[in-house]
Amino acid sequence: MQIRDKFHGHFKDIFLPSVLDRIIFLHTKKSKCMPSFLRHRSDTIRIISFFLFIVLLISFQSCRELPNDVESNADLIIINSTEEIVETGSSVGLDLSIPAATKAFSVTWLTDKGRIKGTGNNVIFEASGNSGIATIRAKIYKNGVFFAEKTIKLPVYKQRVILKADDLFRDPINVIPVKWQKFFEIIRKKKIKASLGIIGQSLENGNQAYFKAVKSLVNEGRFEIWNHGYEHFFGRTNARGEIYDEFRNTSLDYQIEHIRKTQDLSRQKLGIILRAFGSPGNGYDENTSRALEEFPEIRIWFFAKSRIETKILIPRVMDVEFPAPTPDFNKFLQNYSSKEKLITLQIHPYSWQAGDFIEFEKIIDYLISENVVFILPFEYLKSIRSK
Numbered sequence: 526m527q528i529r530d531k532f533h534g535h536f537k538d539i540f541l542p543s544v545l546d547r548i549i550f551l552h553t554k555k556s557k558c559m560p561s562f563l564r565h566r567s568d569t570i571r572i573i574s575f576f577l578f579i580v581l582l583i584s585f586q587s588c589r590e591l592p593n594d595v596e597s598n599a600d601l602i603i604i605n606s607t608e609e610i611v612e613t614g615s616s617v618g619l620d621l622s623i624p625a626a627t628k629a630f631s632v633t634w635l636t637d638k639g640r641i642k643g644t645g646n647n648v649i650f651e652a653s654g655n656s657g658i659a660t661i662r663a664k665i666y667k668n669g670v671f672f673a674e675k676t677i678k679l680p681v682y683k684q685r686v687i688l689k690a691d692d693l694f695r696d697p698i699n700v701i702p703v704k705w706q707k708f709f710e711i712i713r714k715k716k717i718k719a720s721l722g723i724i725g726q727s728l729e730n731g732n733q734a735y736f737k738a739v740k741s742l743v744n745e746g747r748f749e750i751w752n753h754g755y756e757h758f759f760g761r762t763n764a765r766g767e768i769y770d771e772f773r774n775t776s777l778d779y780q781i782e783h784i785r786k787t788q789d790l791s792r793q794k795l796g797i798i799l800r801a802f803g804s805p806g807n808g809y810d811e812n813t814s815r816a817l818e819e820f821p822e823i824r825i826w827f828f829a830k831s832r833i834e835t836k837i838l839i840p841r842v843m844d845v846e847f848p849a850p851t852p853d854f855n856k857f858l859q860n861y862s863s864k865e866k867l868i869t870l871q872i873h874p875y876s877w878q879a880g881d882f883i884e885f886e887k888i889i890d891y892l893i894s895e896n897v898v899f900i901l902p903f904e905y906l907k908s909i910r911s912k
């Protein structure tokens with residue numbers, strides 16, 4: 526008991542200033558308006574209770590400073606980028622959208638790659654020469670007090686890759702052929718994108734389940750379909766003994782008709798306008814160039830060398846199948862160059878064996894390790910228009 530009393534005396538004399546002493550030890554004993562725990566007869570309990578009470582008050586106050594409506598406003602603050610990807614050494618605009626009371630907010634920008642030019646809500650992000658993901662943070666202050674932080678991740682690339690997957694058609698039993706389904710799973714698993722050359726006739730003969738499946742594929746955002754002819758044939762021999770393809774050594778009218786059928790079917794059955802064309806077997810002639818002029822909505826022509834002012838020609842600069850349809854990782858590596866700004870890789874998943882899928886995955890993993898960005902033909906179009 527003596528020790529306890531001594532301790533109390535010591536504590537009061539040294540640690541409690543006289544004002545505080547009075548509040549806790551004198552006032553609380555007498556005042557009926559103080560909470561009951563502050564009038565407790567044990568000094569220790571009163572001291573602890575007093576500090577707990579203060580802590581409670583402070584936390585209550587800080588809660589009041591961030592009412593729910595302000596917190597939810599932080600969710601409305603978004604960073605928009607003028608483009609979703611950035612080439613090494615180039616720049617994009619960033620825009621911070623703050624819903625209300627803009628004058629009360631200020632922002633500090635931070636990035637782990639490249640640099641931010643400018644201040645305020647609209648700035649420029651300049652990518653460095655290194656590829657990879659740039660994490661850009663906007664620290665937002667309200668009346669000088671930290672309020673919220675928003676982040677955007679921008680892929681910085683040296684090379685863009687279009688996967689040109691040929692020969693999508695309907696399977697009478699599985700709707701989408703099993704090998705195509707396996708291919709789509711790889712694309713989803715790797716979080717990349719692929720463009721699919723649809724054979725027009727499959728839309729003619731197709732049913733609602735097929736249309737629905739193709740539409741939902743496109744709606745995923747990872748896939749784009751393009752015109753791969755209507756009948757899809759090549760290497761036939763005509764009555765005069767000449768070799769002909771759907772789009773080679775056939776009449777202009779015939780070629781126009783075969784492009785049109787696939788364009789119309791896609792529009793009617795899927796509600797999708799096809800923006801790119803690639804012929805079966807990549808065979809084409811002068812009539813193909815003229816036929817394509819009839820379709821201003823088709824903007825991209827895969828693997829053609831003909832000069833045609835109205836179309837964007839995407840050349841074949843690299844391969845993954847040696848020979849088609851067999852992907853070969855080692856041969857791909859021997860031919861691969863990271864210097865090409867855009868590469869379009871032609872593949873035939875429907876014709877692959879189990880081992881071919883494994884080789885393809887190795888090639889994709891390698892490209893991912895090189896920080897390439899997989900894009901769709903329409904995204905390539907968009908990037909050209911914005912320049």
Ligand SMILES: [Zn+2]
Nearest residue numbers: 691692805806
């Ligand atoms: Zn084909």
